[in-house]
Amino acid sequence: MHNLFIKRFATICSAVAIVASLAACGGSNQSANTIGFWDPYPQKNASSTWETFVKRCAPKGYKIKRTGYPQSDLLNNLTTAVKAGNAPQIALIDNPKMPTAVDAGLVTDIKAAGINTKGYDSNIEAPGIIDNVQYGISYGSNALGLYYNPKILEKAGVDPASIKDWASLNKAIEQVVASGSKGITFAGISGEEGTFQFLPWFWGAEGDLKHPKSQAETDALNLVSDWVRKGWAPKSVSTDNQSAAWDAFLTDQYGFSENGSWQAESAKEKGYGMIPIPGKSGGVAPVPTGGEFITMPTQKKADKNLSKATAEVINCLVDGDNLKKTNDEMVYLAAKRSVRNQQVKENQIWAPWVKPIEQAKGRTSDIGLKYEDVSAQLSEDLQEALNQR
Structure with missing residues (x-):
């Protein structure tokens, strides 16, 4: 993955x-x-x-x-x-x-x-x-999902069930930060691992890997880079892999973390919840198959x-x-x-993961070998966006 x-x-x-x-x-x-x-x-x-x-x-x-x-x-x-x-x-x-x-x-x-x-x-x-x-x-x-810390969300007055699209997600993150906690962690590291985590936002904006340079890419890049610019996500996301992003979330300082189903048992032990990653205008964003x-x-x-x-x-x-x-x-x-x-x-820890798995997309399913170049370009664009000061 x-x-x-x-x-x-x-x-x-x-x-x-x-x-x-x-x-x-x-x-x-x-x-x-x-x-x-x-x-x-x-x-x-x-x-x-x-x-x-x-x-x-x-x-x-x-x-x-x-x-x-x-x-x-x-x-x-x-x-x-x-x-x-x-x-x-x-x-x-x-x-x-x-x-x-x-x-x-x-x-x-x-x-x-x-x-x-x-x-x-x-x-x-x-x-x-x-x-x-x-x-x-x-x-x-x-698969990837959006983990949340229920104690932090409760303190911030956020109901995770209210998060249906990007606007409601941003509103929730803003409330979390306003309540004194940190916002969201994710992996934006250069290479395939960062692209893997970026794809749900790209696809959630109706992006198509056949046409990566698009409004969907711009929207998704603006979303995640704005989190960094506003201080809702740490500046380290541009070098954080998925393990580092999860370790940051385990400090119980963050309200949300984009991460994988392989963390489900760890999340259960900590009492965390998970919701599918929302699409820009609603619904469940497709995630890459792992x-x-x-x-x-x-x-x-x-x-x-x-x-x-x-x-x-x-x-x-x-x-x-x-x-x-x-x-x-x-x-x-x-x-x-x-x-x-x-x-x-x-x-029951698998229950919220069924929909993301069933709606997941293969990274190479539509474009085959071309995915190598597309992934590299998306990674380069993501790095540039995250490192804007």
């Missing part, structure tokens, strides 16, 4: 000391009964529940070798591995990077490999379907048995009751409505 973009042609490891570079960038050759599994969760070590969860999906006679890479490194390493002929059988790729992976020939048609792709939400799956071919499956998504796609990387040597076993692993992660278990493990909302409903039934 919130990662820096690589360029279309990823940097390849140096040809010098090839053995060492392959070890660093692409792993090593593995036995025929080993299924390589790469994901962008290096924080989940060998003793994590995720590691155990993944490995239990190994078919009889096979074992899974899981490797976690930083999100910013995974696609570079996969590029090297595919070229070297030692790619893993499974790789989890951040959803806006799917067009890049497809364009570089790094991933294959998973539907043709026997993955069950029926019944998933089209808005969540869209970034993985390119030229009518499905190259990955997204089991679930995270999360990863499970893909089957391109192999230089075809192995029918290994490919079949790989499909079994993926189906194990997403079929039936396991779809809910996978999403619960990753703290995502499932890409199937029936499973989301079950998640909400079991844990």
Whole structure:
């Protein structure tokens, strides 16, 4: 969700000391009964529940070798591995990077490999379907919302239910600041993470990524930069990532914070509430889909048995009751409505997130590879707006 973009042609490891570079960038050759599994969760070590969860999906006679890479490194390493002929059988790729992976020939048609792709939400799956071919499956998504501190809002006389559009949001922030608290935190850091948080305001003003230079962009930039100019948001937003923005909100000095569903449990512990991000003129602003796609990387040597076993692993992660278990493990909302409903039934913290997830938009769904340039331009414009003095 919130990662820096690589360029279309990823940097390849140096040809010098090839053995060492392959070890660093692409792993090593593995036995025929080993299924390589790469994901962008290096924080989940060998003793994590995720590691155990993944490995239990190994078919009889096979074992899974899981490797976690930083999100910013995974696609570079996969590029090297595919070229070297030692790619893993499974790789989890951040959803806006799917067009890049497809364009570089790094991933294959998973539907043709026997993955069950029926019944998933089209808005969540869209970034993985390119030229009518499905190259990955997204089991679930995270999303952005507007958290609030109920104690601060109560002191300021603000009813969160009254926030329906930008005008009522600005009025609420103004009341919060007038009552002696601080206004709002968000992440405006340069790069994709800042663009990710800016998009709900851009889309909420009826922006279209096909035409980024528009009145919608101007309106959205004016909205967030005015928060800084008026002192409602800290000047640090231009360098704050989502973690920093959340840490500021946890000080209980701010009334609002734009942040992700991955903070829902933390918010519950603190007694915070959440409302969907409002559109400029009302309604719920679309937010970007977050999360990863499970893909089957391109192999230089075809192995029918290994490919079949790989499909079994993926189906194990997403079929039936396991779809809910996978999403619960990753703290995502499932890409199937029936499973989301079950998640909400079991844990009410997910209830306010259903609408944002169901109305979310893929960043690359409409413009594919062009999103890299559009995202960079939006980021540059956002930086300029936030740093005006």
